[in-house]
Amino acid sequence: MIPYIPIYIQYLGLSASQNGLIFGGLPFVAMLSKPITGGLADRGTFRPATLSRIFVAIQIVFMFAIYFVPRLEAEKELPPLMTSTSCQTMLRQTVDHLPRYGKPPAGNFSCNVTWTGINATVDHVHFHDFAQLRNFVNGRNISCYCEYRPNDPDEANQSGIHWTLQFWLTGLLLVFGWFGYGAAFTINDTMAFALVETSPVPTTYGTNRVFGTIGWALCALLVGILLNTFSEDTSVNDNSFTSMFLTFLIIGCCGIASTFFLPPIRNVDTRHEDVSVAGHRIISFDVLLFCGGTFIMGICTGLLYGYFGWYLTELGASNLLVGLAIFSQCVFEVPMMALSGWIIREVGYHNCMVLSLVSFGVRFLGYYFLGNPWYVMLIETTHSIGFGLFYASMTSFAFERAPPGGAAMLQGLFGATYEGFGQGIGGVAAGFIYQYYGGRTTWLAYGVFAFATAGCYATTKLIGLRMHRSRTNTLVSQK
Numbered sequence: 001m002i003p004y005i006p007i008y009i010q011y012l013g014l015s016a017s018q019n020g021l022i023f024g025g026l027p028f029v030a031m032l033s034k035p036i037t038g039g040l041a042d043r044g045t046f047r048p049a050t051l052s053r054i055f056v057a058i059q060i061v062f063m064f065a066i067y068f069v070p071r072l073e074a075e076k077e078l079p080p081l082m083t084s085t086s087c088q089t090m091l092r093q094t095v096d097h098l099p100r101y102g103k104p105p106a107g108n109f110s111c112n113v114t115w116t117g118i119n120a121t122v123d124h125v126h127f128h129d130f131a132q133l134r135n136f137v138n139g140r141n142i143s144c145y146c147e148y149r150p151n152d153p154d155e156a157n158q159s160g161i162h163w164t165l166q167f168w169l170t171g172l173l174l175v176f177g178w179f180g181y182g183a184a185f186t187i188n189d190t191m192a193f194a195l196v197e198t199s200p201v202p203t204t205y206g207t208n209r210v211f212g213t214i215g216w217a218l219c220a221l222l223v224g225i226l227l228n229t230f231s232e233d234t235s236v237n238d239n240s241f242t243s244m245f246l247t248f249l250i251i252g253c254c255g256i257a258s259t260f261f262l263p264p265i266r267n268v269d270t271r272h273e274d275v276s277v278a279g280h281r282i283i284s285f286d287v288l289l290f291c292g293g294t295f296i297m298g299i300c301t302g303l304l305y306g307y308f309g310w311y312l313t314e315l316g317a318s319n320l321l322v323g324l325a326i327f328s329q330c331v332f333e334v335p336m337m338a339l340s341g342w343i344i345r346e347v348g349y350h351n352c353m354v355l356s357l358v359s360f361g362v363r364f365l366g367y368y369f370l371g372n373p374w375y376v377m378l379i380e381t382t383h384s385i386g387f388g389l390f391y392a393s394m395t396s397f398a399f400e401r402a403p404p405g406g407a408a409m410l411q412g413l414f415g416a417t418y419e420g421f422g423q424g425i426g427g428v429a430a431g432f433i434y435q436y437y438g439g440r441t442t443w444l445a446y447g448v449f450a451f452a453t454a455g456c457y458a459t460t461k462l463i464g465l466r467m468h469r470s471r472t473n474t475l476v477s478q479k
Contacts, residue, residue: 001063001248002181003220003326004227005174007309007319008241012166013072016310020431022171023306024424027298029175030182031420037183048194049259051187056259058180060252062173067245069169186415191262193399209392210337217330223247224323231319285464286350289457290397291417293353296453297390298422300360303430303446305423311439317373325376329383336388341396343389349397350461356390357454359383364447368440394418 009019033055040051192208226243309322317325336343344352359382366379394414402410426446433442 001219001223001244003305003309004223004241004244004319004322005066006306007313007322008066008244009170010310010313011071011241012069012170014164014167014170015435016307017431017435018167019306019310020428020434022167022174024302024426024428024431025171026174026178027302027420027423027427029178030185031416031424033179033182033186037186048187048191049262052184052191052259053256055180055183055187056252056256059177059184060180060249060256062177062180064245064249064252065173066170066177067241069166069173072164072166182415182419185419186411189395189411189415193395195263207338207341210334213330213333213337213388217327217334219247219251220326220330221323224320224326227319227323287401289460289464290349290353290394291414293350293357293453293457294394294414294418295422296450296457297353297356297360297386298418298420298424299426299429300357300364300386300446300450301418302423302426302428303364303442306427306430307434307439307442310434311367311443312373312376314439315370315373317376321373321376325380328377328380329387332381332384333388336384337392340389340392344393344396349393350457352389352393354454354458354461355385356393357450357457359385361447361450361454364443364450367443368447 006019006023009022014022037051037055196203196208223244226247227241230240230243308325312322312325347355363379363382363386366382367376370376370379395411398410398414430442430446433445
């Protein structure tokens with residue numbers, strides 16, 4: 001369901017900037033949830049499977065509740081011109097027609113009033129308040145020629161954020177649901193590594209993570225098919241999201257039930273080493289550089305998660321195509337996850353990061369030039385590197401560099417950098433750029449940014465490597 005949340009936000013009537021604020025704030029919630037969850041897992045206060053059930057249940061309850069958020073009513077428009085031989089008649093007709101439009105439409109009337117040869121203009125008369133015109137008429141038989149002037153839609157879209165009930169309800173429910181989502185991801189990654197360590201069959205994290213990718217792909221495709229089947233039209237306003245929320249509820253409950261069939265999972269090694277040694281292992285050039293790259297990847301992902309489906313629907317894509325695009329992402333991601341362990345050993349963590357940043361640059365520029373939405377299927381091949389290789393590298397890097405007893409905590413910190421600061425800042429910035437400059441310009445800007453940061457990352461790594469070699473040679477010569 002998560003890939004379709006931006007489309008549902010669009011269906012509720014919220015703007016691109018409001019979507020950006022919501023999706024920009026949610027990663028900061030994940031940033032708080034991940035270290036907290038990692039700390040709970042490392043302390044051994046709760047069994048990992050129990051924590052997983054609790055956080056998945058939180059996610060299900062609050063995200064499902066979004067279904068009951070009332071949709072924002074579209075502003076009604078009156079005919080552009082209304083005339084009457086009598087101002088009293090025009091006023092009476094307007095009041096009689098008001099129930100047909102629900103709330104007063106945005107705009108005003110400009111009336112030319114004729115009375116005993118005198119022409120006057122009564123301007124800026126609000127639709128729901130004709131006191132000015134009534135006072136002018138004052139019971140006299142005056143002729144009116146009134147024109148309704150609706151507000152300029154482009155001007156309304158540029159007016160900024162509207163703090164509507166739908167915005168607050170959707171945002172609040174997603175905050176709690178996203179806390180459970182981020183926490184469940186962290187604890188499930190920790191359990192995956194624990195199972196890999198104790199597995200009688202040689203395996204890797206990436207190989208096991210493939211099953212999560214397959215589940216994500218099948219569910220995204222299923223939701224797309226259901227939305228396309230039960231919706232009246234391909235436009236966002238005619239979608240029926242009931243099937244999406246019911247599917248989410250059923251699969252979420254199945255996920256909780258599956259944790260009861262897991263073998264006993266021991267907590268991550270709780271032996272602790274000296275604080276200064278642990279700090280030196282965490283606060284090092286390699287870790288800080290990789291953390292910076294993770295932050296940039298989060299910025300790019302913030303745009304992708306918040307506006308991928310939104311942009312495709314603007315290009316005329318159906319819900320089925322959105323589902324197929326997400327499915328294709330996972331199809332390309334699966335082999336990369338399975339091969340990630342071998343690739344990381346061959347090229348190293350930092351080169352994997354550079355490849356991931358370059359893949360985002362290629363991907364976003366592809367979206368910029370995209371005309372026919374069906375060609376997005378070709379662009380999604382880059383997802384194998386931009387997410388598949390990167391995510392396996394990030395989790396493996398954190399697990400490898402963590403001191404004893406701090407694996408889950410360091411996983412949480414890297415997750416907070418990626419899904420917290422990175423996606424949060426990327427989502428908020430993308431929302432305002434998208435609102436004021438449009439989708440194509442946003443993808444172009446982020447694509448150039450991805451290429452530039454890839455070059456900076458590679459240059460910084462080379463400089464650090466030369467400094468390390470120089471320092472090593474100095475120490476050897478001193479001996």
